[in-house]
Amino acid sequence: MNKPIIMIGNGGHASVLTEILLAQKETIIGFTAPTLEENAFGLTYLGSDEVIEEYNPSDIELVLAIGTIKPSPLREKIFNIFTQKTYHFKSVIHPSAIIAPSVQLGQGVQIMAGTIIQTNTTVADNSIINTGALIDHDCQIGSHIHIAPGTKISGSVHIEKGTHVGTGATIIQGIHIGSNCLIGAGAVVVSNFANGIKAVGVPAKEV
Numbered sequence: 001m002n003k004p005i006i007m008i009g010n011g012g013h014a015s016v017l018t019e020i021l022l023a024q025k026e027t028i029i030g031f032t033a034p035t036l037e038e039n040a041f042g043l044t045y046l047g048s049d050e051v052i053e054e055y056n057p058s059d060i061e062l063v064l065a066i067g068t069i070k071p072s073p074l075r076e077k078i079f080n081i082f083t084q085k086t087y088h089f090k091s092v093i094h095p096s097a098i099i100a101p102s103v104q105l106g107q108g109v110q111i112m113a114g115t116i117i118q119t120n121t122t123v124a125d126n127s128i129i130n131t132g133a134l135i136d137h138d139c140q141i142g143s144h145i146h147i148a149p150g151t152k153i154s155g156s157v158h159i160e161k162g163t164h165v166g167t168g169a170t171i172i173q174g175i176h177i178g179s180n181c182l183i184g185a186g187a188v189v190v191s192n193f194a195n196g197i198k199a200v201g202v203p204a205k206e207v
């Protein structure tokens with residue numbers, strides 16, 4: 001039997017994940033947030049993140065439900081704090097996602113509706129592949145990455161940890177993008193980018 005879940009976060013991204021989990025008949029104990037908040041699905045407010053430690057790591061699973069719009073250390077920090085304490089982050093995968101059998105997924109990945117992930121691609125821990133994103137063959141998507149809605153990533157692209165690829169961006173084949181980069185919405189990436197770069201436009205240029 002699946003373990004009951006605690007959601008960390010209560011924004012729009014949390015709502016999308018909650019709806020997937022409820023449709024999959026998962027049991028959600030409640031959610032954590034810094035302060036008492038209403039929840040769109042009537043989930044119970046448990047308190048701030050520290051309350052999680054009242055639960056035995058072997059009795060529950062966590063879902064990191066905080067969304068991001070740019071590189072942010074927060075998701076990585078929370079993931080590391082709780083995995084070091086032996087808590088496990090559940091992956092959330094929408095049933096409409098098409099994921100090739102050879103794809104390797106890390107812990108706590110979130111694969112939203114309408115995504116396609118092709119042969120031999122890897123998606124490492126705690127990354128979000130958001131609604132309708134396409135990732136073709138042999139890509140390496142690092143940990144703590146957000147591939148925003150509608151992004152198109154061609155074959156053999158390597159993206160390092162913590163990078164945000166903005167809504168509707170396109171990346172041609174074989175590109176390497178370093179860690180903690182911000183690729184703007186709608187950008188067309190045709191050249192490599194080093195760590196920490198912000199790039200926008202068609203073709204994408206560093207800004």
Ligand SMILES: CC(=O)SCCNC(=O)CCNC(=O)[C@H](O)C(C)(C)COP(=O)(O)OP(=O)(O)OC[C@H]1O[C@@H](n2cnc3c(N)ncnc32)[C@H](O)[C@@H]1OP(=O)(O)O
Pocket residue numbers: 068069070130148149165166167182183184185186187200201
């Ligand atoms: C389910 C979800 O919602 S997930 C969320 C997904 N969201 C995203 O992926 C958002 C990605 N973010 C973006 O594209 C942002 O516009 C950013 C990060 C590239 C720029 O944001 P900021 O740093 O705040 O820049 P700001 O909005 O002040 O604009 C600065 C300039 O860049 C331009 N600009 C901003 N974004 C882009 C873009 N994506 N492409 C080209 N130009 C851009 C602006 O027009 C402005 O130009 P100007 O100086 O000539 O007027």
